[in-house]
Amino acid sequence: MSPSQAPDPMRRRVLACAGAGAAATLLAAFPQARAATVDAQPPSVELDPDGVYASATLVFALPVTLEDALHRGIPLYFLTRMSVSQSRWWWFNASMGEGQQLTRLGFEPLLGKYRVSTGGLRTSYHTLDDALNQVQHVAHLKVADAKDLKPGQTYQLGGRFELDLSQLPRPFQLNVASQSDWQLQADFPQVSFTWTTAPSTAPPA
Template sequence: MLVWLFVAAAHADGIAVGKAQLRQAEDGYQLAASYDINLNYTVQQALSRGIPLYFVSEFSLTRSRWYWLDEEVFHGEQTIKFSYNVLTRQYRISRGALFQNFASFEDALNILARQSSLPFSSDLMKKDGNYTAAVRLRLDTAQLPKLLQVNALTGKDWNLDSEWYRWVARVPAANGEGKAE
């Protein structure tokens, strides 16, 4: 019975953060996350009928201050379009003008599950400072067709949100990997 409950929880619909980290990039640092994404039947059916899904990937880095409110060092947001072309039977992930086509749903979902922020300057972080990093991935229901927006307001099928995942981040070591605590 316990095994069945564990398997059911592992395959629950929605988005959850699998791993998050602060890593060194060419131009400074960037926040990166991998997500566990399980789209429910309703969302998969809409996608298979050619309705594009827009996911918003959000990143935030704040520094604690004892004398005032926390200071937001970096905030980034990216919109990712996940679509299916019924005629060519291909899935497509688009970020701005860049896109990539996939033959299978699983391959496209694996790419969608790995997100990184734009690099930000290393001058924004002090070596001895403690920072709070946060990541989130959500389905943007405001970009759905109007009829589906009504369904999204009244039903839980369209509520796909990983919620904010926060951790204490420190300046990454020379090998490029930051600690997520």
């Protein structure tokens, strides 16, 4: 690379500052609101022949600031992590497995529709309430393999739900990290279950 082609450190700093400044200006236009309260319901446990699955429900209203950001073209990402552990009185709990689900909520202004994407599944909705209804439900998320569990043993299922700020554009990450109305998160109440090998649903050979 010739000297004329070499990146200019000063130019990079100016562009970074400009990006952060633009993000701060846009954030200043958002209505300010208090952090939302997220009610995380106790998760349900499903025992299948191949392992443990979890389903969970959350109840919350999207803060005005986040709703306004969504309508300005900034997609929101919600991360749900669930894990299975076993208590050990002599040491830390043993991790038996975990699973996670990342859900994207976006708005398409030209169509006036909200789009929710989870994995390869994409669904469109006409109202924000209908879109949030999908975001607030986690269904059949695998959290542990059968081979890692022992019949008759008791395990604990717990987890956490949060707005994943790391998915936001970099300038926004720097500006919203300390703002309470962007701290949308909650821990699921921990539930206990006993592993029993579920009967196979496969037809006989």
